[in-house]
Amino acid sequence: xxxxxxxxxxxxxxxxxxxxxxxxxxxxxxxxxxxxxxxxxxxxxxxxxxxxxxxxxxxxxxxxxxxxxxxxxxxxxxxxxxxxxxxxxxxxxxxxxxxxxxxxxxxxxxxxxxxxxxxxxxxxxxxxxxxxxxxxxxxxxxxxxxxxxxxxxxxxxxxxxxxxxxxxxxxxxxxxxxxxxxxxxxxxxxxxxxxxxxxxxxxxxxxxxxxxxxxxx
Amino acid sequence: xxxxxxxxxxxxxxxxxxxxxxxxxxxxxxxxxxxxxxxxxxxxxxxxxxxxxxxxxxxxxxxxxxxxxxxxxxxxxxxxxxxxxxxxxxxxxxxxxxxxxxxxxxxxxxxxxxxxxxxxxxxxxxxxxxxxxxxxxxxxxxxxxxxxxxxxxxxxxxxxxxxxxxxxxxxxxxxxxxxxxxxxxxxxxxxxxxxxxxxxxxxxxxxxxxxxxxxxx
DNA sequence: CCATACCAAGCAAGCGCTTGGTTTGTAAAC
DNA sequence: GTTTACAAACCAAGCGCTTGCTTGGTATGG
Numbered sequence: 001x002x003x004x005x006x007x008x009x010x011x012x013x014x015x016x017x018x019x020x021x022x023x024x025x026x027x028x029x030x031x032x033x034x035x036x037x038x039x040x041x042x043x044x045x046x047x048x049x050x051x052x053x054x055x056x057x058x059x060x061x062x063x064x065x066x067x068x069x070x071x072x073x074x075x076x077x078x079x080x081x082x083x084x085x086x087x088x089x090x091x092x093x094x095x096x097x098x099x100x101x102x103x104x105x106x107x108x109x110x111x112x113x114x115x116x117x118x119x120x121x122x123x124x125x126x127x128x129x130x131x132x133x134x135x136x137x138x139x140x141x142x143x144x145x146x147x148x149x150x151x152x153x154x155x156x157x158x159x160x161x162x163x164x165x166x167x168x169x170x171x172x173x174x175x176x177x178x179x180x181x182x183x184x185x186x187x188x189x190x191x192x193x194x195x196x197x198x199x200x201x202x203x204x205x206x207x208x209x210x211x212x213x214x215x216x217x
Numbered sequence: 218x219x220x221x222x223x224x225x226x227x228x229x230x231x232x233x234x235x236x237x238x239x240x241x242x243x244x245x246x247x248x249x250x251x252x253x254x255x256x257x258x259x260x261x262x263x264x265x266x267x268x269x270x271x272x273x274x275x276x277x278x279x280x281x282x283x284x285x286x287x288x289x290x291x292x293x294x295x296x297x298x299x300x301x302x303x304x305x306x307x308x309x310x311x312x313x314x315x316x317x318x319x320x321x322x323x324x325x326x327x328x329x330x331x332x333x334x335x336x337x338x339x340x341x342x343x344x345x346x347x348x349x350x351x352x353x354x355x356x357x358x359x360x361x362x363x364x365x366x367x368x369x370x371x372x373x374x375x376x377x378x379x380x381x382x383x384x385x386x387x388x389x390x391x392x393x394x395x396x397x398x399x400x401x402x403x404x405x406x407x408x409x410x411x412x413x414x415x416x417x418x419x420x421x422x423x424x425x426x427x428x429x430x431x432x433x434x
Numbered sequence: 435c436c437a438t439a440c441c442a443a444g445c446a447a448g449c450g451c452t453t454g455g456t457t458t459g460t461a462a463a464c
Numbered sequence: 465g466t467t468t469a470c471a472a473a474c475c476a477a478g479c480g481c482t483t484g485c486t487t488g489g490t491a492t493g494g
Contacts, residue, residue, distance in 0.1 A: 033473085049353060051268030055450060068474050070451065133350065136266060172427040179408055180401035180428060187400020210389040211397060213430025250439085272484060285440050287485065 017093045027086045034072060037062050042083045042127035050080055050130075050137040080134060081142045087127035088149045091119045095156050105163045106214060112157060114205045116185050121192055121201065132186045154178065169214060177212070184208070234310045244303045251289055254279050259300050259344035267297055267347075267354040297351060298359045304344035305366045308336045312373050322380040323431060329374060331422045333402050338409055338418065349403045371395065386431060394429075401425070 021027040028035035040061035044053040055076055059066040073079050098111040120128045131146075138146065161174035170177065185208075194201060209215055238244040245252035257278035261270040272293055276283040290296050315328040337345045348363075355363065378391035387394065402425075411418060426432055 047353075049266075049268060051266060052354075054448080056448090064473085065475050066450085067452075067476080071473060074451095076450065137269075171430075171432065172424045176421070176424045177428055179404065180425065183402070183404020184397035184400040186404070187396065191396055204393070207389045207393045208397065211394055211430075212428060213388075215388065271482080273482090281439090282441055283484085284442080284444095284486075288439060291485095293484065 013097075014094055017097060018090065021090060021093060026089050028082075033062070037069075037072065038079070038083050038086060039126075041079050042087070042130050045080065045083065045134055046126040046129040050134045077137075077139060077142065080130070080137060081146065083127050084131045084134075084138070084146050085149065087124055087131050088146065088153060090124065091115075091128070092149070092153045092156070094119070095153065099156055099160065105160055105167060106169065108160045109164060109214070110205060110209060112160060113181070113185070113208050114201065116181075117188065117192075117201050117204055120186060120189050121194060125189060128186070129189050132189075157181075164214075170212075181208075230314075231311055234314060235307065238307060238310060243306050245299075250279070254286075254289065255296070255300050255303060256343075258296050259304070259347050262297065262300065262351055263343040263346040267351045294354075294356060294359065297347070297354060298363065300344050301348045301351075301355070301363050302366065304341055304348050305363065305370060307341065308333075308345070309366070309370045309373070311336070312370065316373055316377065322377055322384060323386065325377045326381060326431070327422060327426060329377060330398070330402065330425050331418065333398075334405065334409075334418050334421055337403060337406050338411060342406060345403070346406050349406075374398075381431075387429075398425075 018027065022029050028038055030036065030039060037058065041053075041058055044057055044061060048057075054066075055069055056066040058076075058079065059069050069076075069079075073082070095112060095115050098115040099108050102108040102111040119125070135143070157178045158174060161170060161177055164170040165174050188204070192199070192204065206215075235244065239246050245255055247253065247256060254275065258270075258275055261274055261278060265274075271283075272286055273283040275293075275296065276286050286293075286296075290299070312329060312332050315332040316325050319325040319328045336342070352360065374395045375391055378387060378394055381387040382391050405421070409416070409421065423432075
C-alpha cells in the first residue's frame with residue numbers, strides 16, 4: 001500500500017517530522033495564530049467537551065474577540081475538524097517512523113504501543129482525546145474525511161498485527177486485538193498520570209505487552 | 218468488604234435481579250413513567266451526547282411537554298445522574314451474581330468479561346455508554362456520588378484479578394489490567410454489532426480471554 | 435377534596451455567527 | 465524615504481435563535 005507521507009530518517013525525531021509536515025502545509029505551525037488556536041481548542045474540547053466549549057471560550061483563550069474567530073474558520077465545527085485532521089496527520093507520520101525504526105514484528109508492535117501512549121498522554125494528548133471522544137460532534141461529511149486519514153493510521157497497526165498472527169505469536173484475531181488496544185490505550189488518558197506515580201511510559205508499554213502474552217520471548 | 222445488595226440464586230437471572238432492585242426502590246420500573254423517561258434519556262444521551270440533547274428532545278421522546286419534565290426531575294443534570302446511578306446499581310448486582318455463579322477464578326473472570334460485554338452491548342448498553350462517556354457532564358458533587366457506587370463495582374473485578382495474579386495465571390498488574398479492560402470493553406460499543414456479523418458475545422469473550430493469554434489451560 | 439401529573443406560554447441567558455468599520459503589516463510607487 | 469495602496473487581522477455591537485427552566489392553571493384518579 002503506497003504511503004504518501006515523507007519517509008524520515010531514524011531514529012524517530014518527532015520535531016523533524018513536525019517541521020516537515022509544516023513545510024508541506026499539512027499541519028499548522030504551533031507558533032502561528034492558527035496553530036495556537038488549534039492547540040487551545042484541543043485543550044478546551046478535551047476538558048469541557050466540544051459542545052460546552054463556546055466560541056467565546058475559544059476566542060478568550062487566544063486573546064481575541066469571539067467574532068474574530070470567524071476570520072480564520074468559517075464555523076466552529078471547522079475548528080474541531082482541523083484539530084482532528086492535523087492530529088491524525090502528525091501521528092500517522094510519527095507512527096510510521098516508529099515502525100520503520102524497528103526491526104522485528106514484536107519490536108514494531110512495541111514501538112506502536114509506546115508511540116500511541118506517547119500520542120495520547122504527551123504533547124498531542126489533548127488533541128488525541130478529542131479525536132477519540134468527540135467523534136460524533138463532527139458532521140457526517142467531516143467524519144468521512146477524517147475516516148480516510150484514520151484508515152491509513154489503522155493500516156500501520158494491522159500490518160504488524162497480521163504479521164505477528166502469521167508468526168504464531170498472536171492467538172486472537174488481529175482486527176479485534178487492534179480494536180481492543182484502541183479502547184485500552186485511549187482510555188489511559190482518563191487515569192494514567194506519569195508525572196505523579198512511578199509508572200513510566202515504558203513501564204506501561206511493558207504491561208500491555210505482558211497482558212498480550214508477548215513478553216520478550 | 219460488606220456488600221449490601223441482595224445475594225441471588227444461581228444461575229444468573231437478570232430479570233429476577235431487576236425485580237428485586239425495583240422492590241427496594243433502587244432502580245425505577247422500566248414500565249413506570251420515570252423508568253421510561255430514563256430509558257429514552259439514555260438512548261438520546263448516547264446517540265447525541267448529553268449537551269446536544271435538549272429537554273425538549275427528552276420530553277418529546279416520552280410524549281409530554283418540555284416543562285412537564287421538571288415535575289419529575291429538578292434539573293436536566295439530575296436525569297443524567299439518575300441514568301448513571303440506576304445503571305451502575307443494576308449492573309453491580311448482575312455482575313455480583315455472575316461471579317457467585319462461577320467456580321474457579323478463571324471462570325469468574327470469564328463471567329465478568331461476558332457480563333460486562335452484555336451490559337455494554339445489550340439492553341442496558343445505552344445507559345452504560347452514557348456512564349462511561351458522559352462522565353464530565355456531571356457536576357463534581359454528582360461525580361463523587363456515582364464514584365462511590367463505581368468503587369463497589371470495581372472491587373468485584375479486582376478481587377478476581379488479584380486472585381489470578383496470586384495463582385500465577387496473570388503476569389501483568391491487576392489494577393492496570395482492569396483499566397485496560399475497562400477501556401477495551403467499553404470501546405466495543407463503537408464497533409461491535411452482534412446483530413450483523415457472525416461474532417457472538419461468547420466469541421468475543423473468547424477473543425478477550427485469548428488476548429490475555431488465559432485460554433482454557 | 436386534594437395530591438399528582440400534566441399543559442400552554444414564555445422568560446432570561448447564552449449560543450453561533452454576522453456586520454460594518456478600524457488597525458496593522460507589507461510592499462510597491464513615487 | 466516617504467507616500468500610497470491594499471489585504472489580512474481584528475474589534476464592537478448585536479441579531480436571531482435555542483437553551484434550561486418557571487409560572488399559573490387544568491385535568492384526573494383515588
